[in-house]
Amino acid sequence: MIETGDLAVPAATVARLPHYLRALLDLQSAGVRTTSSTELADVAGVSSAQLRKDLSYLGSYGTRGVGYDVASLSTVISTALGLGSTHRLAIIGLGNLGHALANYSGYTTRGFEVVALLDVADAVVGTRPSGSLAVEHLDDLEQVIKREAVTMVVLATPAHAAQSVAERVIAAGVREILSFSPVALQLPDDAVVRSVDVAGELQILAFHAAARTATRSVG
């Protein structure tokens, strides 16, 4: 359960809210004005029971017998997700992945803005990987976070650097980190870290592939 002033939302529900928002925006751009829990759940890839249960944690925004207004429900979810205010991102580490993340168009669209890029390599510092922002040196991390009022950090450094960089980020007052390093960061409890581990995801798929083979040859 993640407690907000007025709401208490299970972590599993929070993790699905972005899917619902995406599904609503898809429906909206397809011209759909009103939807049902069945339709929306279908687009989002969950069961209608789960969708209704999840939405119930946010309040009661549907109309019995009718369904949900697409536009207003997306506002409700956007607001719950804190996308009203803009989140200012710094991307740390501009290797392959950091470079791609700097050029990713996904956040600029809604609620997120990349305001700083940082790295340690002389070859990279000073360049403009996304055209606009120039990469600054990691030595200046604390100043840059303060100057740009950074509220979230995307960590795309090599694994061996992730822990120490994360500590500096936290010390500088940032609490939200999205890490692409496959290491468990040891940080204070009030830090929120989400991790994306591409190799790990592939290994999970490999487990399923192995299970399929083993099951087929036995059963």
Added chain:
Amino acid sequence: MIETGDLAVPAATVARLPHYLRALLDLQSAGVRTTSSTELADVAGVSSAQLRKDLSYLGSYGTRGVGYDVASLSTVISTALGLGSTHRLAIIGLGNLGHALANYSGYTTRGFEVVALLDVADAVVGTRPSGSLAVEHLDDLEQVIKREAVTMVVLATPAHAAQSVAERVIAAGVREILSFSPVALQLPDDAVVRSVDVAGELQILAFHAAARTATRSVG
């Protein structure tokens, strides 16, 4: 529960096995030969009770009073994850992200090999984004999958193309897909899809940030 010939492993446990493997390899390269559930759990970022419970699904590979042999436990987990055989990957969509994924060094190392790159853009087909492999045209998807004996696909296309490309991938006999498109793919039950949604992860962080603010201002 994911059933293998001899094992039944909960999905939540499977999702943590890559962390354990990573932690073991870290310990190994630090020269540690024997570890305990406490130490390993610490490095992997879980509780020791959870680690022991998870490992128990794979069998009984520790020694009471002593701990676990780092090298042999990593073999056990590697094998369970199906990393003994090599998995042949095709990356579809070579925009920003696909380009970064093609150059990612993480998989080449262990059990995974990128054997094909596919895209639709004339400007990209024929180029060699990672130096070696040339990008082929998506029209030839089925042939390429057969020719290269592709077993897993990494989907990095724009969202609107993801569903139809995924259907072709499945029809061509591939069952494991790692998708970077933030859409719920509607596929047969025997397909295994893992999704990575960067914007979604940021939104989850934003929820936590909003919760923090709301709680602080109330409590």
Added chain:
DNA sequence: TAGATTGTTAATCGATTAACAATC
């Protein structure tokens, strides 16, 4: 009113935690 669909309750299921007997 009759039909549709929400929001909620209760039942089920799965995952986590804690504690300890087994055993090196």
Added chain:
DNA sequence: TAGATTGTTAATCGATTAACAATC
């Protein structure tokens, strides 16, 4: 033997599902 640490059992907790009363 005494100390350490696993593997497992039982208790708790959280998440999902199903069913339906409320209500548009």
